Amino acid sequence: MNTRINIKIIAGTLILFLTLFLMSFLILTKDYQWLLVIIPILFLQLFYVFRQQRKAYFELNDFVESVRYRDFSRRFNVKKASLELKNLRSGFNEINDAFRNISREKETQYQYLQKIMEMVNTGILSYNAQTHEVQWVNETLKQLLQVPYLKNINSLAKRSPDLYEDLINLKPGESKMSTIHSGLDSTKLLLSSTSFQTGDQKFNLVGFQNISSAVNETESEAWRKLLRVMTHEIMNSVAPISSLADTLQNRLAEHLNNNNNHKEASLDDISIGINTIKKRSDSLLRFAETYRSLNKIASPEIKKFYVCDLFESIFTLMEPTLNQKDINLEILLKEPGLQLEADISLVEQVLINLIVNAIDAVKDSTPKNITLAGERANHKILIRISDNGHGMAPEVLDRVFIPFFTTKKTGSGIGLSLSRQIMQAHHGSIRVASELGKGTIFTLQFPG
Numbered sequence: 439m440n441t442r443i444n445i446k447i448i449a450g451t452l453i454l455f456l457t458l459f460l461m462s463f464l465i466l467t468k469d470y471q472w473l474l475v476i477i478p479i480l481f482l483q484l485f486y487v488f489r490q491q492r493k494a495y496f497e498l499n500d501f502v503e504s505v506r507y508r509d510f511s512r513r514f515n516v517k518k519a520s521l522e523l524k525n526l527r528s529g530f531n532e533i534n535d536a537f538r539n540i541s542r543e544k545e546t547q548y549q550y551l552q553k554i555m556e557m558v559n560t561g562i563l564s565y566n567a568q569t570h571e572v573q574w575v576n577e578t579l580k581q582l583l584q585v586p587y588l589k590n591i592n593s594l595a596k597r598s599p600d601l602y603e604d605l606i607n608l609k610p611g612e613s614k615m616s617t618i619h620s621g622l623d624s625t626k627l628l629l630s631s632t633s634f635q636t637g638d639q640k641f642n643l644v645g646f647q648n649i650s651s652a653v654n655e656t657e658s659e660a661w662r663k664l665l666r667v668m669t670h671e672i673m674n675s676v677a678p679i680s681s682l683a684d685t686l687q688n689r690l691a692e693h694l695n696n697n698n699n700h701k702e703a704s705l706d707d708i709s710i711g712i713n714t715i716k717k718r719s720d721s722l723l724r725f726a727e728t729y730r731s732l733n734k735i736a737s738p739e740i741k742k743f744y745v746c747d748l749f750e751s752i753f754t755l756m757e758p759t760l761n762q763k764d765i766n767l768e769i770l771l772k773e774p775g776l777q778l779e780a781d782i783s784l785v786e787q788v789l790i791n792l793i794v795n796a797i798d799a800v801k802d803s804t805p806k807n808i809t810l811a812g813e814r815a816n817h818k819i820l821i822r823i824s825d826n827g828h829g830m831a832p833e834v835l836d837r838v839f840i841p842f843f844t845t846k847k848t849g850s851g852i853g854l855s856l857s858r859q860i861m862q863a864h865h866g867s868i869r870v871a872s873e874l875g876k877g878t879i880f881t882l883q884f885p886g
Contacts, residue, residue, distance in 0.1 A: 454484075457483060458480070464476060560578060561576060561582050561647075569590075570592050572588050572589055582625065585597070610631050612630075613630045615649075627647060628645075631645075738864055741779070743780075745777065746776070749810055751786065752793065763806070766808070767808050769809075769810050770810070773814060789823065796808045796827065803825075820881055820882065820884075827877055829877055839854050839855055840855065868880060
């Protein structure tokens with residue numbers, strides 16, 4: 439086809455040249471009568487050249503417009519084109535096909551990357567380093583911040599001032615711990631930042647990782663190790679003492695049976711002392727055995743059950759105590775058919791412990807209200823125990839899950855720590871939110 443086009447161009451050029459040469463010759467020879475024939479032929483040739491150039495111009499202009507507006511779906515008709523335009527249109531179609539394939543690949547990569555970013559459990563934020571305008575934010579971060587959209591990070595200044603300050607002061611390559619507050623609840627985050635530049639614009643990319651559960655799990659594991667060492671040492675120390683006290687007491691009893699002289703009073707004093715040692719040793723053994731339970735949570739026997747049945751069992755068990763103390767227990771269950779896969783005995787143990795704590799918290803309140811609620815949210819099953827009691831101070835709130843810590847005079851300090859371990863055994867979590875004078879909310883979160 440290229441050869442035919444070349445021949446056609448050369449032939450057309452030669453004809454135009456011969457026409458001009460003939461017209462010049464007739465003018466020189468003053469043979470004007472033939473000029474009337476040659477001039478129309480010349481104009482026809484010039485018109486033909488003009489028309490071909492005009493067609494090429496419009497073809498090129500259409501192609502440029504399609505590129506400008508990224509309309510790579512446009513097709514140029516090759517079959518109906520003239521010989522001169524067939525190659526041009528064919529080339530335009532090939533370029534459009536190449537651009538369309540590149541655009542499709544980029545769109546596929548973008549969609550693929552976007553889906554990956556939506557699936558990860560880490561919040562991701564990209565924003566302009568100069569204007570602070572948000573370029574992209576994934577759903578995980580929206581849920582963490584509890585916002586439907588985010589146009590500019592400056593809007594975080596009022597919603598979460600601490601997080602905003604940490605985000606603004608975070609330099610590329612750095613990591614920093616931060617906290618977001620939602621009502622009475624709080625979540626610990628690890629912020630990690632990097633930066634990149636496109637053209638003359640600089641962007642920051644920040645990852646928000648929820649580390650509350652990891653911190654809690656690490657803390658609990660540290661306490662479990664401490665408890666194992668502590669239990670071992672107490673048992674090793676107290677057991678021989680108790681055994682020795684038993685032996686001495688037996689020998690003393692034999693001695694008293696065989697000797698009833700003046701040494702009897704002195705031996706009675708020794709007997710009393712040995713009995714005291716024995717009682718104390720037994721108390722220490724019971725102490726160690728009680729706290730050793732923190733290290734012996736059995737693997738949960740997972741079964742599916744209705745949450746309403748769980749709540750009914752708890753209410754039946756606690757009703758006499760609640761009536762005696764004039765406490766109102768309100769049960770809220772939005773979805774009566776809500777089911778939970780867990781060890782019902784262990785979950786009951788957690789709920790009983792939390793309700794007993796709530797009963798103690800509302801003892802000075804008027805009225806005395808406790809709420810037990812269950813719902814499904816964000817593919818999780820949540821059970822909440824809230825009260826209108828005296829609440830807890832921040833310094834107490836940070837320590838409630840630490841073993842042996844208690845604010846009660848008769849408390850052991852292992853109930854909440856044990857509850858946390860039970861929830862972790864279910865791959866769930868327990869959180870607390872409280873404020874002095876406004877009450878306390880414990881939230882159990884189970885996988886949905």
